[in-house]
Amino acid sequence: MCTIIIPLNGWAAGERKFRFTAGTEFFQMFGNQEILDANVNVEVRVTKEGSQKVEADVTLKGSVTVQCDRCLEPLQIPVDENPQEVFKPGTVEIEWDLSQEVYDYICLAMPLQRVHPEGQCNPDTVRFLGQSEQVNEEAGTKNSPFAALKGLFKDK
Numbered sequence: 001m002c003t004i005i006i007p008l009n010g011w012a013a014g015e016r017k018f019r020f021t022a023g024t025e026f027f028q029m030f031g032n033q034e035i036l037d038a039n040v041n042v043e044v045r046v047t048k049e050g051s052q053k054v055e056a057d058v059t060l061k062g063s064v065t066v067q068c069d070r071c072l073e074p075l076q077i078p079v080d081e082n083p084q085e086v087f088k089p090g091t092v093e094i095e096w097d098l099s100q101e102v103y104d105y106i107c108l109a110m111p112l113q114r115v116h117p118e119g120q121c122n123p124d125t126v127r128f129l130g131q132s133e134q135v136n137e138e139a140g141t142k143n144s145p146f147a148a149l150k151g152l153f154k155d156k
């Protein structure tokens, strides 16, 4: 089960909590290949007033694993978000699919710079990439975005 669907039928007005887990397959469902591994607890507090007014407050806690930009090793990013935004469905149906909203929110919450804290990168890979940079510096292609890649192939 990798969708986040809130049943809106069958309970009276009031407040209810629903819990879901956004795992690796949740992100794969959206075609996301950046996220290698994920385990995010999604808690949705739904408030229902009458038959036409529904709101949800979402809390996200857990972690996602992506590739480190510096050493290319897996990097675990903690997720601890409570969007101040109140989610509202377009129309009040029998059930409310919040998958897209939750997916978008987790993706937006991820930092742009995805690197291990200083000193925690895989030293072998960093040393290797550092060497490539020196080689390219001599060749005068230091600023090429493909410099690191070229170095990788050259050394093989």
Ligand SMILES: [Zn+2]
Binding pocket: 068, 069, 070, 071, 072, 073, 075, 115, 116, 120, 121, 122
């Ligand atoms: Zn790293």
